[in-house]
Amino acid sequence: MRILFLNWKDVKNPDVGGAEIIAFEFARRLVKDAHEVIFFSRTFPGCRKQEVLDGVSIIRRGNRLTVYLEAFLYYRSLKKKPDKVVDMINTICWQTPLYIPEKKRVGYVNQLAKEVFFFELSWPNSIISYIFEKFEYIAYRNTKMLCYSKSTKDDLISFGIPEKNIKIFPMGMDHERYFPKGKKSVNPLFIFVARLVKMKRPDVCIKAMEKVLLKYPRAKLAVIGSGPDEERLKKITNNLKLTKNVVFVSKNNFFIDKNIKDIKLTLMRKAWALLLPSVKEGWGMVVTEAGACGTPAIVSNVTGLKDSVINGKTGIILSKNPSSDELADALIQIIEDEDLRKKLGKGAIRWSRRFSWEYSYVEFAKLIR
Secondary structure, three states, rough: OOEEEEOOOOOOOOOOOOOHHHHHHHHHHHHHHOOOEEEOOOOOOOOEEEEEOEEEEEOOOOOOOOOOHHHHHHHHHHHOOOOEEEEEEEEEEHHHHOOOOHHHEEEEEEEEOOOHHHHOOOHHHHHHHHHHHHHHHHHHOOOOEEEEEEEHHHHHOOOOHHHHHEEOOOOOOOOOOOOOOOOOOOOOEEEOOOOOOOHHHHHHHHHHHHHHHHHHOEEEEEEEEOOOOHHHHHHHHHHHHOOEEEEEOOOOOOOOOHHHHHHHHHHHHOEEEEEEOOOOOOOHHHHHHHHHOOOOEEEEEOOOOHHHEEEEEEEEEOOOOOHHHHHHHHHHHHHHHHHHHHHHHHHHHHHHHHHHHHHHHHHHHHHOO
């Protein structure tokens, strides 16, 4: 088959996240199975307009907004149309049902935005976007949709997509990279791993450390990632006088190894728990990655995360909108209850073994056909 992926970012984009990594894992496996794959996404500073990566042809056109129009123009310009278009929806819909035949398209939803707008946009843009989002999906009611969590499926149903049109495929996992190795940190170590944006709520993690340190002054938090919220978070850390216990690990701050991926992996293995009190997730890929390293997760009770964490078995699920005090109490519980910590770590390893890229890809490939 000739397959066209429409995704707002590709894996070389500086803002790449788990959703793009998952999509590219599928794309390059499709190439290995003798399919022709084109990955269409937006441009970014210093990018090439066209290149081939692992056999996948990457086409870049437009910016954050114009990429959607550019996708339409690109599709119309193709003399030989793709056999299948994978419409990857993330906040803004490509509206492919308006110009691509039903049998040739499939929708792929990472997550709906919903509450995220109130964290990432100012008033009144946030409320306008929140109301408008549901209308984006009107054209998709006869489109087959794919997602990787039950809670995202429920969100789609709430937006009018018939349940019979929605299929769930399992999350992938790289067990050759993520596995337990070495010992946990001697002193309590917690990690936050994500893009530094408001909707991930890294500020709650930093503020929680203030209460934790009153009882356990040697505890540390490693904030792993980069993003537009980084400077604000560093100011919060400075104002709370937490700079000795809260460390920022980004592309410009290597304190273990000169490979950002190795830093992430090393800290995942040493950490006592991963913290991710996001407003919303598609799944929370880092939760499964950390779990495979024997590190449980402490998360908010929101879409995606309530699918990737089993409360009391692979981690702790807090309230939907946890305060820093609530998160701090969970961290203290992890520190003080060694039996619980070990139980959750072992449970996270067992849970992660249910996921693999091979199985995930087989199910995904079946569904797009």
